[in-house]
Amino acid sequence: MTQRSSRLYVLALAAAAVVTAAGSAAPARAAGKLYIVTSTTDLAALAQEVGGDRVEVESIARGYQDPHFVEAKPSFLLKLKHADLLIMVGLQLEIGWLPPLITQCGNPKIQPAAPGYLDASQFAEILEIPTTQVTRAMGDVHPLGNPHYWLDPENGLRIARGIEQKLSEMRPNDAAYFAQRYESFRQRLENEDKKWLEEMKPLRGLKVVTYHRSWPNFAKHFGIEVVGYVEPRPGIPPSPAHTVELIQLMKREKVKLILVEPYFDLKTPNAIARETGAQVIVLLPSVGGEKEVTDYFKLFDYDIALLTKAFAATR
Amino acid sequence: MSVTRILPAPKGIFLEGTAQVYRGDSANVFTATGRKDVSYVGHLRGYRDLSESTNVDLGFSYAFGHNDVGSAFHTQLYGLDATLRWKPLRRSIYHHFLARTELVWSHRDQLSAALLLPETQRAFGFYTSGEYRLNRRWTVGARYDRSDRARQANLTDSGFSALLTYWPSEFSQVRGQYRFARYAEKQDANELRFQFLFVLGAHGAHPF
Structure with missing residues (x-):
């Protein structure tokens, strides 16, 4: 074998090893639980309320961190790679960091339009939707509306309902459990909201x-x-x-x-x-x-x- | 052709492998004189969070290709790179520190200048740089580089740069750079460079 063909052989073997090894990389998750990754802690909290012990939830951003400026760290790819469901705020809040993570993680389940991709903004009442053309002169205005919508308990309830429907769709056998969790959350939130408004x-x-x-x-x-x-x-x-x-x-x-x-x-x-x-x-x-x-x-x-x-x- | 995959690794470590085969020329490094003159590049990247604010990236690269002397003459490059990032989450828009270094070894087959006999030139080069964000608008940085010339490794160039960047907003930056270079021929160069960057269109991804 010539030096050149031996190099080709080694490279081909290395590439094959890379591809094969990639398929076998799957960490052990709690058996039977849906693994949910959320962009923010608020969505993680809502997903946990509805999902109870049938889900494992992790947030990418921390609660004390500016959600506009999260770093797209490779360690987040490891979370996303194994996610069954990704829940995001949307309205371009995460535009600086989440799209490259979704693309690079190589997980088909959470790609846009896939069943495991959930944009929570679709369930919420959105305020400050620009009525004129958005330009950079206006600063970092979100053209689809203000993304901080989870800070209204009524939106919290709407998002929880949307998550409940998504989880039931993904795990029909647990639908009754998720519906019961949502109902309990709704009652507690409505009671608390009365107290907060007072x-x-x-x-x-x-x-x-x-x-x-x-x-x-x-x-x-x-x-x-x-x-x-x-x-x-x-x-x-x-x-x-x-x-x-x-x-x-x-x-x-x-x-x-x-x-x-x-x-x-x-x-x-x-x-x-x-x-x-x-x-x-x-x-x-x-x-x-x-x-x-x-x-x-x-x-x-x-x-x-x-x-x-x-x-x-x-x- | 390029294949990139996340590889299995101990918990908390991100390991990524890239293998590339391509045909083409890259200025001064690889030259394809025939259709079969393809080049290969492999890169292994390991990343780990040291804490929620600090992380480290280590990489090893290898490249092989034909050079401009002829199809039978090869150039091999071996590279090591390391990056340390610190960005406190509660104040991430105000402060960060980034230190980076890359070391490259070049083995280039060529004909010796005097006797026109085949020889391998072994050259080494590296740079190391640091950057610190002082506040939301100002960033300072410095870089030192030194490299042997790939075709004549006994000649070494070195340089130093100091950088100051002003960020009026997330969508624009103004950068000034002073660079001092000392070339192997004992010639010195002093340069001042300015860069204006404006982001137009849709909000892109933030650099990492």
Whole structure:
């Protein structure tokens, strides 16, 4: 055998080994459980509520992480490679990182339009859908609407219902179990929501400023009014000129609360607060934003407790 | 032709293998003088999360092909690369650190300049670079590189760069670079480079 053909032979063998080995790489999952990967912790929490012990759920993003800027790490490919179902927020929230992971993971079950690909936005009420052409001059505006829709408990319920239907479709034998889990979740959520709305009653009509446009669904549901943003445009860092304008606006509108997501720097919000006498509170947009916020109910418990306490302090 | 597959590996390690066969020329490295002059490239990549904020990437590459001396003359390249990334999740848009290095060994068959006898030139080159994001708008970086010339390995060029990048937003960047290069002929070069980048159209994937 010549040196050249021997090289060809070795390369062909190596390629064959690569291909063969790839087929055998499958980690042991709990027997019979559907393996669900979600893009965010909120969707993971909702999937867990409905799926109970018949599913294993993992989230790619952490609750204290900006979901726009998750890194497409190869370790996530290992999760996606074995997923039976992928649930995402959609509306281009994950556009910077999830599409390449889906493409590269090589899992046909979770490719777009496959049965294991679930975009939760289809079930939710979407706000801030642009009515004009979206351009980069508007910042990182999502052309399909604001993707932070899970922060309305009514949307939480709609998403849970959508997940229940999907799980029943994938596991018809467990459909009754998923329906019962959903019903239990619905009852608990509706009861909790009544309590939250009662607690938030004194804050109805309250004017606030938020760092990013994360809260339109939350604000609508609980009746608070967002009058300005620390970011001049979505995704654009605060500029001195905008900060001055915002301070004037807050003084004029007597805004006393600035809501900041846990992944933004507090330097500018604190400076604005000093100028306006407002209070900065770090409100959690996602489950897992703090250790004790371990499920969808605790997310609202945490945020509403913070808001009502801060509101009381401004009186 | 290219095949890329995720390979089985111990838990927590991402292992990916790539094998490529192609015909074509690449400037100064591989030259195909006949239809059968194909080149081969293999790459093995191992990745591991050290923590939720830190990860490491290691790679080994091998390339084989024909060079411009003739079909019977081959060039083989062996490469090692390593990347260390740190990005704290709670402040990922404000700070990150990236260190990267690549080492390449070249074995090139050619005719010796003096006697026109077949010989193999063995050259080595590497670069190492670091980048740190100071805040949401500013990133600083530095890079050092040094390489023997593939055709005459006793000649070595080296260089150093310093970079400063300003990010007005996620969709644009302005970069300035100072580069000092010392060539084997004892000539020095000082360069200033500027780069303006604007992203148009649909939101693309973020680089990793």
